[in-house]
Amino acid sequence: MKSSKEKTFTEKVYDVVRKIRKGKVLTYKEVAEKAGNRNAVRAVGTILSKNFDNNIPCHRVIRSDGKIGQYNRGESEKIRLLKKEGVIL
DNA sequence: TAGTTGACCGGAA
DNA sequence: ATTCCGGCCAACT
Structure with missing residues (x-):
């Protein structure tokens, strides 16, 4: 069965970042990888920059x-x- | 459709 | 250690 919901990479990135809990930090590479494309690290930054939520x-x-x-x-x-x-930085 | 953009990454000097 | 350069990708115009 298949649901053709095909979320864009942007939506996936938002979902991943939204799951980050307080005191937890992820790298752009990690987010990109969790979003489905570890090579799209550049796109992640671009996407987040457009996010104002x-x-x-x-x-x-x-x-x-x-x-x-x-x-x-x-x-x-x-x-x-x-x-x-x-x-801790 | 093709070109431009951008909160990055990794390697080299 | 810092600085420079190319590469890779999705979204926008």
């Missing part, structure tokens, strides 16, 4: 290099949110 803690997604990465409201804000949730 507060229901999606996109600030919990960081780079694989251990750096924070960009954020809609500024990297400083992203760092602050992570530290506030107990994430």
Whole structure:
């Protein structure tokens, strides 16, 4: 049986990021892999940048290099949110 | 349809 | 350690 729901990669990324709990952080590569394409790490960043939904803690997604990465409201804000949730940088 | 964009990654100098 | 460059992909125009 098959349901032809075919969510776009964007929807998948949102779903993955939405599942991130407080104090947890994933890298863009991890998100891309969970979304179905580990090669689409670039697309993930592009997609999240277009996301303005507060229901999606996109600030919990960081780079694989251990750096924070960009954020809609500024990297400083992203760092602050992570530290506030107990994430060790 | 094809071209451009972009919150990245990894390797090389 | 930092900086530069190319590659890879989905969505938008």
